[in-house]
Amino acid sequence: MVDNSNPPDEQPAESVSNQTPDDDVVTRRPITSTWQQMKTAEDWWAIWCALVVFVIALSAVWVVIPAGFEKHLERENYYENQPELKLTSPLKPWLGKPGGWKQNPIDAFYVAATDDSPAKSTYVGILGAFIAIGVLFFIAMKLRGENAIGFIIAFPVVFLLATLAYVLAGQSVINAYNLEYALWALLVGLLVSNTLGTPQWLKPAVLTEFYIKTGLVLMGASVLMGRLVELGIPGIGVAWVVTPIVLISTYAFGQKVLKMQSRSLNMVISADMSVCGVSAAIATAASCKAKKEELSLAIGLSLSFTVVMMIIMPMVIKTLGLSPEVGGAWLGGTIDATGAVAVAGETLGKEAGEVAVTIKMIQNILIGVTSFFVAVYWVARVEKDPTGPSPGIGEIWYRFPKFVLGFIAASVVFSLIHGSMIGGDLIVDAMVGGSTKTIRGWLFCLAFVCIGLDTNFKQLLPFFRTGKPLALYVCGQTLNLVLTLAMAYLMFEVMFPVTAE
Numbered sequence: 001m002v003d004n005s006n007p008p009d010e011q012p013a014e015s016v017s018n019q020t021p022d023d024d025v026v027t028r029r030p031i032t033s034t035w036q037q038m039k040t041a042e043d044w045w046a047i048w049c050a051l052v053v054f055v056i057a058l059s060a061v062w063v064v065i066p067a068g069f070e071k072h073l074e075r076e077n078y079y080e081n082q083p084e085l086k087l088t089s090p091l092k093p094w095l096g097k098p099g100g101w102k103q104n105p106i107d108a109f110y111v112a113a114t115d116d117s118p119a120k121s122t123y124v125g126i127l128g129a130f131i132a133i134g135v136l137f138f139i140a141m142k143l144r145g146e147n148a149i150g151f152i153i154a155f156p157v158v159f160l161l162a163t164l165a166y167v168l169a170g171q172s173v174i175n176a177y178n179l180e181y182a183l184w185a186l187l188v189g190l191l192v193s194n195t196l197g198t199p200q201w202l203k204p205a206v207l208t209e210f211y212i213k214t215g216l217v218l219m220g221a222s223v224l225m226g227r228l229v230e231l232g233i234p235g236i237g238v239a240w241v242v243t244p245i246v247l248i249s250t251y252a253f254g255q256k257v258l259k260m261q262s263r264s265l266n267m268v269i270s271a272d273m274s275v276c277g278v279s280a281a282i283a284t285a286a287s288c289k290a291k292k293e294e295l296s297l298a299i300g301l302s303l304s305f306t307v308v309m310m311i312i313m314p315m316v317i318k319t320l321g322l323s324p325e326v327g328g329a330w331l332g333g334t335i336d337a338t339g340a341v342a343v344a345g346e347t348l349g350k351e352a353g354e355v356a357v358t359i360k361m362i363q364n365i366l367i368g369v370t371s372f373f374v375a376v377y378w379v380a381r382v383e384k385d386p387t388g389p390s391p392g393i394g395e396i397w398y399r400f401p402k403f404v405l406g407f408i409a410a411s412v413v414f415s416l417i418h419g420s421m422i423g424g425d426l427i428v429d430a431m432v433g434g435s436t437k438t439i440r441g442w443l444f445c446l447a448f449v450c451i452g453l454d455t456n457f458k459q460l461l462p463f464f465r466t467g468k469p470l471a472l473y474v475c476g477q478t479l480n481l482v483l484t485l486a487m488a489y490l491m492f493e494v495m496f497p498v499t500a501e
Contacts, residue, residue, distance in 0.1 A: 045140050047406035050217035057435040060091045087426045089434025096125020100170045108167045129442050150204030158205045162445040183303050185445045189452015198453045208450040213403040215443035218436050220410025223364045226419045234491035238329045239362040242483045246274040250476035258468045264290040268298040273476045276364050277302045277336025283371035286401035288378045296455040301473045302336045310344040328352035329488035332359025368404040375400045
């Protein structure tokens, strides 16, 4: 736990690396074999749970593929004319979330009729998501030898809090200001933990890392390698050149200038801000053994600045008169959350929105790369004992967050299906849009609720006592904004200008 008598960023550096078994850390070095870990460890079970979802989701789409589907798509004019042929997952009506509302929150559970679809309630989809996630994680907890009964008792309450967060985010005024569910989920959890307190019987369902790791593996199906081709070298320049420069510079600034003694806090904030927000923070926290309080602080900073940036940046882009390509690339390379990038990009038009989301997707690929190199650096430099033997590759392997392998595997497999198989794009889109995206959203929402339930303001106050974490984020994000804008202009206006047709 955090020692409130000394701010974490003022504790001796060795206190971060030499943690006792009682320390509340995101991950610890396993003491069993890799094979045993594959049967019990949370990282591996995040992969197995996601694999089950993928198999069911893909199979559901596969069985509704109409006869002659491939022959129809082989027509030369299909992708040119886009005929009325599309796939819809049969799971889509059974998986959903609360909708929007204006004055009565009950309306969130009822979708009015439109020209394209009849009126329907969202109860069935919400209940379907509750059952699917509950059963999946109950089985996982049972097979891992964890408290499965305690989980199934507490899970309905955690899911109810996540539902409340979705409902709050769906209010028309709140939605207009782009205050997304992640922020509300975190606030709902914080409200409970800092007033009533999180009861012990609820803890078996407070599985922050398990939820979000599984969600990240599912996200791999949406991070397609084909995105690299869409923007080519300009996209890679913005997403892959600036990001490591900002990450390394921010971390060095925190250590050399701000003198932050908690290296793990410094690294998690740097990765969160420079790579892609919460997803990178979770993966990096596992690599550097960050404490949960440090992870909560980094995520809180990320969400707060995301809300501000997604509102202000489009206005700045319009004022500066930037092109859709430069403006979209600037948004995609700096705003942390993918959803926030999409919303902010759409305010600038379809073209800017597509560029912004594509840049963010290319940047998301760096999650695995970042977590790997952080694990290597932490083992080889931060935790190296000058008087002891040098750590081997085994230590890096044990430290590396294994769920990232699932993320990478999902990205590769579904990229191949999407790009190499006839109609693969329609199949993957139907699978993601009809099921995995919804499940992923619920898992992220549950994770944010759990972060709030696991966080107490008294534990966070020492982090803010010196103001160094906030200064680190502000300075790092400022550097990120300047370099990303410069690279976006260089790529899209100077080196690879877009010519009007």
